[in-house]
Amino acid sequence: MNRSDVLIVGAGPTGLVLALWLSKLGIRVRIIDKTSAPGTTSRALAVQARTLELYRQLDLADAVVQNGHRVAAANFWVKGGPVARLPLTAVGEGLTPYSFLEIYPQDQHERLLITRLEAFGIKVERSTELESFEETGDGVSAQLRLPDGQQEICQACYLAGCDGARSIVRKALDTDFPGGTYQQIFYVADVHASGEALNGELHVDLDEADFLAVFPMAEQGRARLIGTVRDERAEQSENLRFEDVSNHAIQSMNVQIERVNWFSTYRVHHRVADHFRTGRAFLLGDAAHVHSPVGGQGMNTGIGDAINLAWKLAAVLSGGAETRLLDSYEPERIAFARKLVATTDRVFSLVTAQGPMADLLRTRLAPLLIPKMAAFETSREFLFRTVSQITLNYRTMALSAGVAGHVHGGDRLPWAHDGEGDNYESLKQPVWQVHVYGDTSDEMIAWCLEHHLPLQVFAWRPAFEAAGLGRNGFYLLRPDTYVAIAENSSDPKVIERYFRDHAIRTFFTNP
Template sequence: MASSDVLIAGAGPTGLVLALWLTKLGVKVRIIDKTAEPGTTSRAVAVQARTLELYRQLDLADAVVAGGHQVLAGNFWVKGVRKATISLSALGAGVTPYPFLQIFAQDEHERLLIARLEALGVTVERRTELISFVEQADVITARLRGSDGSEQNCEARYLAGCDGARSKVRETIGTGFPGGTYPQIFYVADIEGTGPAQNGELHVDLDEADFLAIFPLAGAGHARLIGAVRGVNAETLTFADVSDRAINHMKLTVGKVNWFSTYHVHHRVTQHFRKRRVFLAGDAAHIHSPVGGQGMNTGIGDAINLAWKLAAVLKGRAPDALLDSYEAERIGFARRLVATTDRAFTFVSGEGQLANFVRTRIAPVVIPTAFHFEAVRRFAFRTVSQTMLNYRGGPLSQGAAGRVHGGDRLPWADVGGSDNFAPLVSLDWQIHVYGSASRELTAWCTQRNLPLHIFPWRDDYERTGLARDALYLLRPDTYVALADTSGAVSALGRYIADRGIQLS
């Protein structure tokens, strides 16, 4: 009987990232997928700045940026005229090393993750389906069906359901999937074409209640159309049925259609992300409209949040209770995200004269005007890029120093050529001090072999929200666990004692 520390069901981006992080942390994984091969087509294209920041930890960010396309601006169209343009690079300047929207198609994304995983000696087991599983004492026993129809048992300490919206894992543990289904039929088309909307930027048509956006892809003239239409049959809808709108409204000349697909979209969040030794992540835990390009990135965030916690527990560096924080931190974000994307999609797809008036007359004026204000620009970028995501109030978050609270993403600061994100590649706990660290703290870290990074104070750090001489304890996923203005060792001692965590 094959055994592993963690069995991962589902080899989409969420499952692959979970497998990759766990493997790098020394955890034995087994990852299965019932499909015969990785996807050759995909719906997800957006890789947000926060995902790229986390990808720096495994040297993935540069490959994603090099293999895709940076979107530096977004445009809104009404009645065949480009009414507003918003610079995305200006929105994120000073916030992140990646002040743009990165386009990197999911199929290419998966191939990159698979290659990195195989380089570490882990191969996705294709045509392998999870039939059932039971939990006994400290082990999960799963029944798998292979490509030849034969069945075998597999034992694992934990099971991660990354198996999509129709998750077998979620169905088995019975956590439910409350929510609803949008009445529209969504479609996606990869095309080659020309026109003013083929300038490498994002374009959204506000004319009608049927949503339409054009995302640039890598390669001259390549683009992805994502839209939604009402009152049609998904089985019979063709590109010819929807192409006139893009052609007429955004002056797009389509030379070739490389792929066209239709699908229904739901807005749902499961009631629990954990049930004893079983976890849900990605689409198995939450699904929502594609507005904002958040879905794949949220699944990847789930995977990274879960990975370091599983590794800590499996290595005896933390109690099982640490795993409860996975649901506590991720379910609240998933619920807010579903509500936010639902409101955004309702705005761009609302029917009626009033909705049409607001969308086509008011929005093109109000949105550019609002973006003249830095606070609005920063808020919009931080929200979409997920750099504003925090775990304040969570079980692992404590204290505040400057404007930074326990649970916040560490603010990025590139000061005098010193990038404070550079040490985060360690995939482990560490302490940052901006200014001077006490001798006591230095000795405490040395005795415990805990990395202490001291950044000579500059006023630029204060502008990012960091406090001088304060102590920032960073989790392996680069969020601030403890922020303490005194920089005292006693605060650290209380933090780890209360949670039973070994930092090194």
């Protein structure tokens, strides 16, 4: 029998990131996938700023940015011409080190993650399926079907279902997956093309006919087309070819197709599982929640699930925390998933709605409103904060406490940057740590030293005040860089009580 700390089912971005984070933290993982090879086609394209911030902990952010494509602007078309342009080059400037929209297709993304995982000595076990599993007294016993057809019993302490919308893990747990399916059929095509819409920027057609978005890729002249299939064509979606859909919208935007690399159709769902955890089994990514592609949130949300769960599993498995720390995974992630599905559902319904009123909103009002929104810094900033996931927070959750400055327990630590540097350098290590902006007490310094808890004390600067950080208090940061405690005092007993109340015993583990 093979035994691991965590058995991960599914080797998409969510499963691979979970495996990477756990491996970095010294946890033994086994990752299986029923496919024979990594995907060569994908719909997920955007890597959001919050994901890139967290990727610094795995030294992945630079590789994604260098090999991806930074989108300069989004252009909106009506009746054969661009009517509005939304600059994106520095739309989040001052809020994050990654103040832009990054395109990095999922298939390339997966290859990067697989390469990094292999550096830890972990290989994805391909053509290997989970058939069933049961919880035992001290773990999970899983029955696997190997590539040669043989069966194997795998023992693990925990099981992570990262196996997509048709999750075997979710079905085995008998967890409901309420929601629905949109009526529209979508297509995605990877093409080489030319024309005004192939200038390296994002282009979206708002016309009353077919919806179409042209996403730029790093390679010159290459783009990803995502569009709707309407009228009688939708009834034959399983047999559709690219030639069947390449009519009005593509012609309207004057996209000259030179080569189609691949093409597929799909339906969009909006669902959230009733539970993200049952005993020793967890659901992550599309196994837990699926939603429309609006805003490029899906893959990034799954990666967020993986990072949230990874440090908690590592703490429990290393003996640094009691198992009740794992109780925080579901409430923290399910609340965001439900809010995200509701939000993207409203936007998606507006973008794809049919009828005279919907056409009026898209073709007449949107071209007027978009330039006005782009002209105001506050509206641009609101849009970026929302889409980039930097406003995602765990306020009011069990692991979050206090307020200092404008920062609450559960918030992402604000990024503060000026000519003297930024406050994110120490966040590259996925460990508990304390940040102080201004002065702190001798007691705090001595306590952190005694308990091997990293302490970063920054001399007070205007950049910290501008970021909303409080002066002379402290922020206890979780390994995933969210604020656990926001406190105005410099009393280490506040930290001591927090760890005791949450049964966290080991504060610092060198990964």
